[in-house]
Amino acid sequence: MKKRAYFILGVLIAFGMLIYGANLYTYEKSKYSRIRGTTSVQLLPSSWHLVGNKSISDASVTLEPNVLINNNTLKITFDLHGLCARPGPASSVDLVSGKKIFSISISDYAENCKNGEQSIDTPLSHFIGYDSKIIIDSINISFWDPTIYSVDISSIIAYNAGSSVLGISTDPKIKNLKKTFPQITPLRPSPYAAESLPE
């Protein structure tokens, strides 16, 4: 009796693996891998390794038209290898549509200076000027730092945060970067005129 039960369990496991393997084979044949949810799309065919030394390092991937339709968020998985990513084009994700570029800065979302893989979820609405009617030709990621750096981008997934099984529905907020540091003590005694005597 016990043997029969083990046999049935083994058959079920083997059957399940067969179906899973067949599914994987089907997905790999398409350009973008469908990830778990019906609308989630892996946009990166292979991971990127960006390196630089006082130079801009970038990589881009061409998208099929409408691949972002019905998706509203990008999940980007990367490893800064300790780099303290700088704002603006120094850590930029760009959606490119012809000559138009819609950007966000990874430094606004990442756990900066972290050594190890992390993921950020960026609503497409954060790419200023982008709307879902615009066809995006490519996604570009660029980094710059005045010293030696390397960044690995392992995944860029487009998904619909409202319906995806990934289940993230809260928009990540840009960190408050308001500077609150105190005024340092001037080295020279006050007062100092901003201008010399009127001429």
Added chain:
Amino acid sequence: MEKKLSIIILLLGLLFTFAAIKVTAVRAASVTQLLTRPWSIKARSGSIERYQLIDSNALKGNNTIRLTYNLKGSCLDDGDASAIIFDQPINRTWRYISLFRYGKKCYNGFQTIDIPLSDFKGLDPSKPVGTFHTRIWGRRPYDIEINSAILVNIPAYSIGLQTTFGNILNSPTPSQIPTPIPSKTPTPSPTLTISPSIFVQINIQIPTNTPVPTNTLVPTIPPTTTPPPTIAPQPSATPVPTPSTRASWSIQSVSSMKETKDRVCYQRSGDFIANWLNKAVEIGANYISIETPYENPLCGDSLEYTRIWVSKTRDRGLKVWHRHMPLAFEGIYNSSKNSEIDYLKLIANYIINNASLFAEGDIFTPIPEPQNGGIAGVTYCAQGVCIFRNAFEFNLWLRNAIDISERAFNSIGLGGKIKIGYYGFDGFVAWGHNNPDWDGILEDETVSKMGNITIDHYPEIVGTNMAQDLDELEARYPNIPIIIGEWGTITGGDTEQQVRNSMQAARRPSVVGFNYWHFGVGGNEELISEDFSIKKQFDEVQGFFKQL
């Protein structure tokens, strides 16, 4: 006979052909203009003062100040009633001369005078100096314009021979012998308000050989060609600064990083370097930032390459901004980063062992961007190695490096003659750009030791702009001279507009120097291409350097 004549003519023809393509050194005689704009000093009576913020190292390497001014018929009084002043120590004591004792009295019209810095009682040009200013006092109405104040280094033999020294240069009339008249005016308080202004440098290009238009491509002679005969060099003209020639900053430098630091293993020929430097003269630079490693990597002789660059730079009358770096500090040329090395000792030994690389008036930066070595808990540490354990240690190292370098220069006879420091900080360190935890990483003692704040800053790549960022830096460190240690159009796009925006933003009272990164070759920022043709933003940079 005819055959021999034909050969001679042919040889002569070849000689002249080679002579025509010979790389010509273009000399730039550098003098330092202190005034951003003319001082207009006008009153019905009483006193008026004018102030100019200057680099604290401005007097190093100079022995004379050349003033051009117009009294418009006003008669000056002696003593501090017509004072031309340097503060030393900074903001403490007036070191001044009385303008009354120089030039033509009550003269209506411009006159130019040379005043030895040694006339400023108690002034030590080898030590840091504060503001440059003037004070005029009169009982009667006066109207005076000082439109130029240039620092120059006149050779000692010239001083001895120069009969007009201390007198007017552009007037054949000898100056009147001053009559010391005790000032009846109150002695001004040493604590003064400061109006910072830009500190400007003048360049005069003087061809020293067969004139070759500097904006024309000069062909590089292939190494396989028989060296062409050299034309006997013409004696170069003595540089005579033209007071109307203006520049934007006292330090106007272009970086050679792509041709020095990045080329130790693939070194350029002497002709390439010569042409590169000729272009640097053409753009109006007075310093060349030479950025070779202190040590030789396995693949190339860095020291010898440095010697070639330095020698050819000096041939053109330019000064050197030494921005060398240890291999293991950032981990370049396949070196592993190493925080255990005594970099201070390495730097001191380099100075002592290579004295011929240095000359009076040079700038020496012990390590160009020391924060890039990594400060634990503060900045990114590449390769997981932080050179500094914390901000305190970082500050201490910055100060010690200046002291140790000064001692090393002293031991080779250049004590007080080299401008030391000028570390290139980024916005993150200098004023907390994108750094919400910033609370003043640079200690006051460090800033005081440096005498200025130098920033290697590319606002376009971090989504901001030069004007806004300099405003922020000025707010954090009021009245500290600023030097742009690195900036260039690295992001590409409309590079001409970027130059206009960023360099114009740096033309402000607090900014006293500008090093364009980099001159070439390579990248969006290069100003010259491989064939020495100029890039589109070259003219814009030149416009700032030469005030065209």
